[in-house]
Amino acid sequence: MADTIIRPPTFSKAGPSADFILPTIPWLSETWHVTHSSLPMWNSKRNVQIKYTPLPPSSDAVPAESSDRLDDLVSYQSLSNAKVHTIEGVDAASGEGRGEWDWRGKGWLKIASSHWEVLGWGEEEGTGNKWVVTCFAKTLFTPAGVDFYSKDQGGLRPETIEAIKQKLAAVEDAGIRKMAGDLFEVKIDGARQM
Known part of the structure; x- marks a missing residue:
């Protein structure tokens, strides 16, 4: 994690990070498990996946x-019901790069x-588990927020999260720092216990 870069979003006044390299489309093309979020909509959900x-x-x-x-398929369950809900959409590249x-x-x-952006990405050393940090801009229905994704359903190691x-x-x-303070763990059945 020492050389991992987390960049501010492009809609930030902080400006872009010159050292940041974007993930490739094949690398990003996965089914991801949302492990942590600052978005209130995930507080009452479990097993949130984005493919x-x-x-x-x-x-x-x-x-x-x-x-x-990208085809964007979100699935999740409520905390108290086994029914799987889905949200389908299409992502179109915005700005330069992907x-x-x-x-x-x-x-x-x-x-x-x-609008969403990749703020950081990488792989947990020795495990092969990939991770992504995404940021979502404010909409009419949701506040701006940050999500952590893990390729492994077991989630991320505590040291990676920290x-x-x-x-x-x-x-x-300041907005990203506030979102970092508002992060909560999203329940995943079978995930590591923190």
């Missing part, structure tokens, strides 16, 4: 391996949209 699958690029000028569109995305819902959620929190708390953006 990113590359879609054909929006034009022939975009190489297929770095597609500028670190900023504009989400638009599918079906009756087509009127809903949001290191990411420390790096978020050091970002030169």
Whole structure:
């Protein structure tokens, strides 16, 4: 974690981090388990998963391996019910690179949209477990928030979580620092006990 960079979002006044490298589309194309969040909507949910699958690029000028569109499937359960709920949408690359995305819902959620960004990503040493930190801009329905993702359903090691929190708390953006302080653990059946 020592060389991991957590950057401020582009909508921040702090400005971009010159050392930050974006994850590739193949690296990001996984089913991720949301382990921690500052978004109130996940406080009453469990087993929150987000699956990113590359879609054909929006034009022939975009190489297929770095597609500028992702299928975005969110699934979750309430804390007291076994029924699995889903939210389907499409992410379109926003800005340069593939670190900023504009989400638009599918079906009756087509009127809903949001902007999200990758703030950090990496792999836990010795485990092969990948992690991502995402930030969501404020919408009409939700406040701005931060999520931690883990590829492994077991979640992230406590030292990884603590290191990411420390790096978020050091970002030169008051909003991100506040979100880092508001983080809570999202329940995952079968996850490591902290």
